[in-house]
Amino acid sequence: MxxxxxxxxxxxxxxxxxxxxxxxxxxxxxxxxxxxxxxxxxxxxxxxxxxxxxxxxxxxxxxxxxxxxxxxxxxxxxxxxxxxxxxxxxxxxxxxxxxxxxxxxxxxxxxxxxxxxxxxxxxxxxxxxxxxxxxxxxxxxxxxxxxxxxxxxxxxxxxxxxxxxxxxxxxxxxxxxxxxxxxxxxxxxxxxxxxxxxxxxxxxxxxxxxxxxxxxxxxxxxxxxxxxxxxxxxxxxxxxxxxxxxxxxxxxxxxxxxxxxxxxxxxxxxxxxxxxxxxxxxxxxxxxGYWRGDDWWGIGPGAHSYVSAPGPAPGPASEPTAEARPAGVRWWNVKHPRAYATRLEAGHSPGAGRELLTLDEAHLERVMLGVRLREGLDLGVLSPAGRTAVAGLVARGLLDGRAALAPARAVLTRRGRLLADAVVRDLTT
CATH class of the missing domain: 3.20.20.70 (Aldolase class I)
Incomplete structure (x- = not known):
């Protein structure tokens, strides 16, 4: 593992x-x-x-x-x-x-x-x-x-x-x-x-x-x-x-x-x-909730948790309105059940480590996860380069052309579902 x-x-x-x-x-x-x-x-x-x-x-x-x-x-x-x-x-x-x-x-x-x-x-x-x-x-x-x-x-x-x-x-x-x-x-x-x-x-x-x-x-x-x-x-x-x-x-x-x-x-x-x-x-x-970036607490050995920063969901850090602060904190527990139990019995957190997500990291995750949903992703959250890439993805049959026009969302076609990782790469480069 x-x-x-x-x-x-x-x-x-x-x-x-x-x-x-x-x-x-x-x-x-x-x-x-x-x-x-x-x-x-x-x-x-x-x-x-x-x-x-x-x-x-x-x-x-x-x-x-x-x-x-x-x-x-x-x-x-x-x-x-x-x-x-x-x-x-x-x-x-x-x-x-x-x-x-x-x-x-x-x-x-x-x-x-x-x-x-x-x-x-x-x-x-x-x-x-x-x-x-x-x-x-x-x-x-x-x-x-x-x-x-x-x-x-x-x-x-x-x-x-x-x-x-x-x-x-x-x-x-x-x-x-x-x-x-x-x-x-x-x-x-x-x-x-x-x-x-x-x-x-x-x-x-x-x-x-x-x-x-x-x-x-x-x-x-x-x-x-x-x-x-x-x-x-x-x-x-x-x-x-x-x-x-x-x-x-x-x-x-x-x-x-x-x-x-x-x-x-x-x-x-x-x-x-x-x-x-x-x-x-x-x-x-x-x-x-995971795919939409909601908060959660993971109980148990090796479990991950996430709490976002207060305020609106972040866009890419390159956007002029982005603030210079972390977008959220993710942490994970020790893996082995014995170590997990020992730490809690002693009154300590079982957390093994954590990371502070930058705005760019949170934006990447939002695109990577949100685009997998049938409702798709609001094109407004993309960077200018990401929005420019949409037309090419529509032309290749990976994004739904009608949805891209109204209500302006990146929605995967069935072919796009098979190549979702490639879609994310184009939307985040």
């Missing part, structure tokens, strides 16, 4: 820079989400480079049974830090439990952490609370406990309907279980999303079609489809390097993306982000 960036030191109490304090004393009105990282898995999949651990990897001092209590210590710290900085949110709008496999913890532990978040800041009336889950890590009873505690969504890691593809990915669940877990979740009153991966070595186009159609047959309202990325240092990267498996080419991945888009659109799910499709009103609002 990748190392954390070095950053600058985080104060022992986790305190935020003085410039994040609003000029007027009031509750922070910016959207605010909470991410809870649960770093436990039964096995480590060969392609995964997330900050996760199996029982054999953890060693002494990292107690899975005590994890909820440890996470709640950081919730208490977060409440104090934000209060001291005058940035206490009016209420939490979204909560997302990710991992790892959050549902390796007892449902009552997840419920206890959610209650702690509610006690710290309150939850909005329409709060969205999601947990990721493996299909073999839930029961009808555990899903009902989550729903009764206030969870509203569950995102199952389906990945594929084909046993040989799941075997290559080292996923442990039986694909025949997918319709059951979707039904159990819906019976409990939860919205359901299915995550799929395309481009696994040995996966044919027909295999991928079967996976997408199987997901749609469950009647879910949200599907995420991600291209397999083999990160350096993973087991699968070593298999590729030794020639044991061969990755598909870009044309294969593009064909699978287009097939998924065709099937999902025909079934009534519209893309709202490059890798996400939903029926109206079923978008994952927590993830949309």
């Amino acid at each position: 990748p190392a954390l960036p070095p950053g600058i030191p985080v104060p022992d109490d986790g305190g935020l820079p003085a410039w994040v304090r609003p000029t007027a004393p009031a509750s922070d009105t910016r959207p605010f989400g909470v991410y809870v990282h649960v770093p436990f898995c039964t096995v480590r999949c060969g392609y995964c480079d997330f900050n996760t651990y199996t029982a054999s990897e953890l060693g002494g001092g990292a107690n899975q049974a005590a994890y909820a209590t440890t996470a709640l210590r950081e919730v208490t710290l977060a409440r104090q830090v934000l209060s001291d900085a005058g940035r206490s949110p009016a209420a939490v709008g979204t909560v997302f439990f990710g991992g790892g496999t959050p549902t390796m913890l007892p449902a009552t532990d997840l419920a206890r952490v959610l209650t702690g978040i509610k006690d710290a800041w309150g939850l909005s009336d329409d709060v969205e609370v999601t947990t990721e889950a493996n299909p073999d890590s839930v029961t009808p009873q555990s899903l009902r406990v989550l729903a009764d505690a206030g969870f509203t969504r569950v995102s199952f890691g389906m990945q594929s309907a084909m046993p040989h593809v799941l075997a290559t990915l080292e996923r442990t669940h039986d694909p025949a279980r997918i319709p059951d877990v979707v039904r159990w979740a819906r019976d409990a009153g939860l919205d359901v999303s299915l995550d799929l991966i395309y481009g696994t070595p040995g996966e044919s186009l027909d295999d991928w079609r079967t996976s997408v159609e199987t997901a749609l047959d469950t009647g879910v309202d949200h599907v995420s489809a991600y291209a397999l990325v083999v990160e350096p240092g993973t087991k699968m990267a070593a298999q590729v390097r030794r020639g044991e498996i061969t990755l598909p080419d870009e044309d294969d991945q593009a064909a699978k993306y287009e097939l998924a888009d065709d099937l999902l659109t025909a079934a009534g799910l519209s893309w709202y982000e490059v890798s996400n499709w939903s029926r109206p009103g079923h978008e994952c609002r927590h993830n949309v």
